[in-house]
Amino acid sequence: MQAASLLVTGVSGHLGHRMATTLLHATTLPLIGTTRTPARVADLSPGMTLRAADFSQPDGLPDAFAGAARMLLTSLPAETAGPLRVARQRHAIDAARQAGVRHIVYTSFLATADGPLAALAADHVETEATLCATGGATALRNAWYAEMLLTTLPRSMATGVLRTLDRHAGVAWIARDDCAVAAAAALRGEGDGRPVYQLTGPQAVTPLELAETANAVLGASIKVLEFTPEAMLKALLEDGVAEPMARLLLYIEQGLAKRAMAETSGDFGSLTGQRSAGIDQFLETHRDALLQAADAAQ
Known part of the structure; x- marks a missing residue:
């Protein structure tokens, strides 16, 4: 029986591509990468199944996520910030659960809902709340x-x-390369199983x-x-x-x-066994x- 796959969204973006590349060198499990533009990331194709996925088109997302046991949800870029980003990320979460994804790792933000950068944290706070309400999840607060x-x-x-x-x-x-290492570890289920890591x-x-x-x-x-x-x-x-x-x-x-x-944290070391x-x-x-x-x- 074929092992269930690990899936990374947004693999054509800065962080998503780094995370996908890190996983290619870190696991032998089947890998799926999704993006609106699969042709832009042909370099990933030898070891990763690439699928088209557009969070603004939710009907096609369950098929894009099919076969994945764990998913790394890369937060959408700042140009979609606000209700649009929250809604599209909710589309992805709902579709992942429908497709049978058991655990979602989300690239969140270190700022808090009541802190000095609350306006920048708001979308991530809402997305984390949706994840917690729908099943197994890990938030990586970068x-x-x-x-x-x-x-x-x-x-x-x-x-x-x-x-x-x-x-x-x-x-x-923190460098994106380090965030990618931590995300790859979390997607593989490493660390001590906490729902939140501050990177x-x-x-x-x-x-x-x-x-x-x-x-x-x-x-x-x-x-x-x-x-x-x-x-x-x-x-x-x-x-x-x-x-x-x-x-x-x-x-x-x-x-x-x-x-x-x-604020500094030792969570990167706890998750990866390395030093950022x-x-x-x-x-x-x-x-x-x-x-x-x-x-x-x-």
């Missing part, structure tokens, strides 16, 4: 992705200034520590400047950031200043890309 620094840090390297509301407010950055980097890195590490690892000359919220918004607008996005970025900065992403990468290791890994981006920003 901290802020270190890959965000690949976009923001080059500007600081080019200008020599890292702007912040609080130079002592830490962020427990963070090994320490909360303050803006001062980030600048110091970037200067040491990348040869940058960054200094940290504190701004008031009003000055931060003005600076973002002067940079050419559209006002809605500037206000969102300010909201995030205010949340970080209130330590919304400062520190910020120095992350910057070293992406050194060439960061230097090239900084040169382009000059």
Whole structure:
């Protein structure tokens, strides 16, 4: 009798593709990957059955999920945030249960419903509630992705200034590669069976520590400047950031200043038996890309 499959959704996305690739090297069980665009991930096909699945078209989802015993539900991207994301993820959960999926692992978010970044957490809180009400589930509450620094840090390297509301407010950055390792372990049923794991980097890195590490690892000359919220918004607008996005970025900065992403956890080690990468290791890994981006920003 053929073993039941493990399934990963969203395998054409940044995190979903990493999780699928990690699983290909971590298990001999049959694997299924779903995406709206299977042709974009042909590299996965030698070891993974690829199926088309669109969460906005729920009628086709049970067939897409058929044969899977456990499913890794990759949260939909930020552009669908709000009721649309919640509804589409509920479509996927309902279809998975209909298809006989016994356990769903969900890539959630570290922020809480009553915390400083509650608006960003709301969709994940609702999705977790749906999962708990429908059967076996594990929520992986990922901290802020270190890959965000690949976009923001080059500007600081080019200008020599890292702007912040609080130079002592830490962020427990975690790399997507580490999140993929943890997700693969959870999907395989490893760990101690808890319903929630908080996945963070090994320490909360303050803006001062980030600048110091970037200067040491990348040869940058960054200094940290504190701004008031009003000055931060003005600076973002002067940079050419559209006002809605500037206000969102300010909201995030205010949340970080209130330590919304400062909590660290040992859950990554409990789940994987490994240690998540520190910020120095992350910057070293992406050194060439960061230097090239900084040169382009000059």
